[in-house]
Structures are given as structure tokens and as C-alpha cells.
Amino acid sequence: MSETDFRLEDELTVDRGERVLRSIEDARTYVRDVLRERPDPRWQAVFRRLDSVDSESDAHEAARAMRELLESEGLLRAQTAR
Numbered sequence: 001m002s003e004t005d006f007r008l009e010d011e012l013t014v015d016r017g018e019r020v021l022r023s024i025e026d027a028r029t030y031v032r033d034v035l036r037e038r039p040d041p042r043w044q045a046v047f048r049r050l051d052s053v054d055s056e057s058d059a060h061e062a063a064r065a066m067r068e069l070l071e072s073e074g075l076l077r078a079q080t081a082r
Helices: 024-037 041-051 056-072
Strands: 007-014 019-023
Touching: 007 024, 007 056, 019 024, 024 041, 024 056, 041 056
Parallel strands: none
Antiparallel strands: 007 019
């Protein structure tokens, strides 16, 4: 993990492709893939936020924005107990 990559407090499991996002870099890669398929201003805004993360606080806020967008799109899989 690079200096500008941060672990997500809570992993995000995405229904589409059943991907598990564990870090800011995972989230950036996922959003980049979505943007290739459909450039959407909401996804672009989240990508910019993820791409500008350089602190734990930034990472927390970017992860929150990512979670909200995934929920609004119906893409966030419910977490199961481990």
C-alpha cells in the first residue's frame, strides 16, 4: 500500500462483480472502471475525492461519499457477520 493509500474502516462489497473494496486504491480502481462504462458527474466527483486523499481524515470522508453513492445506486451488498 502506498503512502497515499489508506485502508477502509469497513470493507465495501459491491454487488456488481462481487468486488470487495478494502482500500482507497481499491475504490479508485473500481470508480475508474465505472467511469469507463458511463461517465457520470456523481461518479466523477467521487473519483476526484478519492484521488485527492492524502490523510486519514480525507480517506474517511472519501469512503463515506463512496458508500453513499454505492447505496444510492443499489450496488452495495449488505455486510454479513464474520
